[in-house]
Amino acid sequence: MNDTSSRIDVKVCTDVSRPRDQGHIYVRAQQGRWQRLRRQLGWGLMLLFLAGPWLRWNGAQAILLDWEAQRFHLFGMTIWPQDLTLLALLLMVAAFALFFITAWLGRVWCGYLCPQTVWTFWFIWVEEKLEGSANRRRRRDQEAWSVDTLLRKGGKHLIWWLIALLSGFSFIAYFTPATELATGLLTGSAGAWPTFWVLLFALCTYLNAGWMRTLMCTHMCPYSRFQSAMFDADTLSAAYDAGRGEARGPRARKADHRAQGLGDCIDCNLCVQVCPAGIDIRDGLQYECINCGACIDACDQTMNRMGYPLGLIRYASENELAGQGVTRRRLRMWAYAAVMVAMLGLMLAAALLREPLALEVLRDRNELYRETLSGRIENTYTLKVANKTQQPQTILLEVEGLVQPDWRGQRQWQLAPGEMRLVPVSLSVADGSLIRPVQAIEFVVRHRGDEVRTDSRFFGPRP
Ligand code: SF4
Numbered sequence: 001m002n003d004t005s006s007r008i009d010v011k012v013c014t015d016v017s018r019p020r021d022q023g024h025i026y027v028r029a030q031q032g033r034w035q036r037l038r039r040q041l042g043w044g045l046m047l048l049f050l051a052g053p054w055l056r057w058n059g060a061q062a063i064l065l066d067w068e069a070q071r072f073h074l075f076g077m078t079i080w081p082q083d084l085t086l087l088a089l090l091l092m093v094a095a096f097a098l099f100f101i102t103a104w105l106g107r108v109w110c111g112y113l114c115p116q117t118v119w120t121f122w123f124i125w126v127e128e129k130l131e132g133s134a135n136r137r138r139r140r141d142q143e144a145w146s147v148d149t150l151l152r153k154g155g156k157h158l159i160w161w162l163i164a165l166l167s168g169f170s171f172i173a174y175f176t177p178a179t180e181l182a183t184g185l186l187t188g189s190a191g192a193w194p195t196f197w198v199l200l201f202a203l204c205t206y207l208n209a210g211w212m213r214t215l216m217c218t219h220m221c222p223y224s225r226f227q228s229a230m231f232d233a234d235t236l237s238a239a240y241d242a243g244r245g246e247a248r249g250p251r252a253r254k255a256d257h258r259a260q261g262l263g264d265c266i267d268c269n270l271c272v273q274v275c276p277a278g279i280d281i282r283d284g285l286q287y288e289c290i291n292c293g294a295c296i297d298a299c300d301q302t303m304n305r306m307g308y309p310l311g312l313i314r315y316a317s318e319n320e321l322a323g324q325g326v327t328r329r330r331l332r333m334w335a336y337a338a339v340m341v342a343m344l345g346l347m348l349a350a351a352l353l354r355e356p357l358a359l360e361v362l363r364d365r366n367e368l369y370r371e372t373l374s375g376r377i378e379n380t381y382t383l384k385v386a387n388k389t390q391q392p393q394t395i396l397l398e399v400e401g402l403v404q405p406d407w408r409g410q411r412q413w414q415l416a417p418g419e420m421r422l423v424p425v426s427l428s429v430a431d432g433s434l435i436r437p438v439q440a441i442e443f444v445v446r447h448r449g450d451e452v453r454t455d456s457r458f459f460g461p462r463p
């Protein structure tokens with residue numbers, strides 16, 4: 001369970017009181033079960049993000065938010081602006097899932113899954129590989145510049161930029177076809193806007209993950225401000241068991257620290273040195289804490305070394321630390337879960353009941369009706385027909401509610417995947433066949449045994 005391979009030198013650790021130096025946080029790398037989990041989740045999500053634009057479905061890009069055409073293609077489904085309900089439900093499911101997880105596990109999203117954290121740890125990993133451990137990096141920054149430092153720092157920024165450019169490209173490839181964007185960028189024919197957006201997102205990635213890091217979480221992320229509203233006394237967070245740890249202080253490994261009036265905390269400061277937010281969890285729950293578990297792994301390593309029970313810092317609730325045990329009767333948390341499940345059900349129902357075709361009818365607003373030379377009454381419409389699937393659809397248009405109407409305009413054709421077509425149509429009926437001056441009619445679009453209906457009106461003279 002615990003990583004005992006990493007060595008800990010208590011004396012060396014106590015030399016460094018804080019990982020901050022003139023505002024910069026030198027994060028010490030930490031091994032352990034939570035860091036392993038965080039890395040695995042981080043790599044998995046990052047690979048998904050990078051591979052996402054290259055996934056294909058029925059010969060087309062599987063996930064594409066086509067901004068220009070105002071369509072969202074998702075694994076064979078095309079979501080139109082008319083399907084806003086579906087998107088709104090999806091956002092509500094995501095929001096309530098986040099509320100539920102936060103009420104249950106605190107800021108676990110921030111520590112394990114948020115792109116800001118995943119990219120920040122990736123950048124820190126590159127920094128560590130090129131510039132050395134946290135203490136070495138701190139010393140290097142205090143020393144005069146040398147060729148070695150120049151090469152190492154230059155290499156770090158180069159790799160950061162490469163990662164940032166790859167991230168910027170991947171992000172924009174969700175909004176514009178990935179193959180076109182890649183070819184365009186490689187041949188210099190991508191155009192000004194796509195190039196600008198890729199560079200802008202690359203710059204944001206470089207600054208956020210390379211320079212701002214947890215400052216972004218502390219000062220700019222709105223979630224860090226309101227997440228505490230979802231907490232209750234049973235929310236799990238990284239917490240220091242002060243009852244067990246105090247009074248803190250150094251001691252010999254084999255000493256009977258209880259007899260010396262000491263608790264289990266040896267004040268090695270490792271939990272502070274590994275914290276990406278640069279805080280001391282022993283000061284209590286703080287809003288800068290992203291719940292990443294690095295301090296838990298660091299402290300478990302120390303406890304292991306000293307032969308003390310693990311979990312001096314652990315994921316625990318306020319009630320648990322106060323010795324009140326764990327309760328499942330948590331109204332707010334279960335209410336979030338219930339709303340999330342209800343929204344998910346509604347979203348699935350909306351997705352399953354979604355029509356594969358859309359039909360909108362626009363009446364000619366210039367004249368209500370006109371009489372043709374042959375004495376018939378004619379109304380003019382524009383039909384907007386859209387294929388919301390990613391397969392071609394052969395469609396047939398009809399009208400109901402009129403006696404022997406004469407249809408002028410296209411009635412049957414094949415719509416390409418995701419195609420939307422405007423079709424001008426004139427309908428005429430024999431004078432006298434109308435039973436009222438404003439007749440309710442229905443346009444029907446049929447395909448493969450299914451039909452989509454839209455109401456409209458047919459105007460004529462008073463009978
Ligand atoms: S206090 Fe612990 S859990 Fe919170 S951010 Fe720092 S290392 Fe991560």
Ligand code: SF4
Nearest residue numbers: 265266268269271299
């Ligand atoms: S809480 Fe654990 S890691 Fe932090 S100073 Fe005490 S013993 Fe060291």
